[in-house]
Amino acid sequence: MLTMDDIVREGNPILTKSAKEVPLPPSEQEKETLEQMLQFLINSQDDEMAKKYNLRPGVGVAAPQIGISKRMIAVHFEDQDEKLYSYGLFNPKIVSHSVEKTYLSTGEGCLSVDREVPGFVPRYARITVKATDLDGNNVKLRLRGFAAIVFQHEIDHLNGIMFYDHIDPNNPFHEPENSKPIE
Ligand code: K2U
Ligand code: NI
Numbered sequence: 001m002l003t004m005d006d007i008v009r010e011g012n013p014i015l016t017k018s019a020k021e022v023p024l025p026p027s028e029q030e031k032e033t034l035e036q037m038l039q040f041l042i043n044s045q046d047d048e049m050a051k052k053y054n055l056r057p058g059v060g061v062a063a064p065q066i067g068i069s070k071r072m073i074a075v076h077f078e079d080q081d082e083k084l085y086s087y088g089l090f091n092p093k094i095v096s097h098s099v100e101k102t103y104l105s106t107g108e109g110c111l112s113v114d115r116e117v118p119g120f121v122p123r124y125a126r127i128t129v130k131a132t133d134l135d136g137n138n139v140k141l142r143l144r145g146f147a148a149i150v151f152q153h154e155i156d157h158l159n160g161i162m163f164y165d166h167i168d169p170n171n172p173f174h175e176p177e178n179s180k181p182i183e
Helices: 027-044 047-053 145-158
Strands: 060-062 072-077 084-097 099-105 126-133 136-142 181-183
Touching: 027 047, 027 060, 027 072, 027 084, 060 145, 084 136, 084 145, 084 181, 099 145, 126 145, 136 145, 145 181
Parallel strands: 099 181
Antiparallel strands: 060 072, 072 084, 084 126, 126 136
């Protein structure tokens, strides 16, 4: 099973380069890896497992964060309407997005960043994502709210972008233009 020992930390160049598309259909190894990433998130949100294996709770993880520079992400969380999002996705792509932006009023963190980096992280308020899931199905997801933020955080990892790259260095808590916060 994956633990925090498998999570690459900032400073490792794999986190700041673009990951490679996964040729489809994925190999058995690639499917196994993506299943392990999803299981890691589920474990990280289970109090007993998290305590036993010292896991930081995570709602998403991208393959570069476990040292694999491939375009694979896993997400596992409930959004503000208690809708469950639990996916392992190959080659996720944002195919359209709103002009309007949003941001978490609490700021963001990252499993690969062992420090607080305060500030608002502007994100698109609504996005449409196309990808291939673990069963080989093409999925098209229309996302808003917390779900839009999680997917953008993870897809950023595939492009070598860290959440703090979006924070205004001159005024970290500057309210982004044309945006509404998520409390
Ligand atoms: O990619 C990662 O490092 C996992 C992040 C993803 C994330 C961070 C901030 C906002 C949305 C997604 C971890 O899930 S950070 C821990 C966490 C847990 C619950 C809610 C928000 C962040
Ligand atoms: Ni992260």
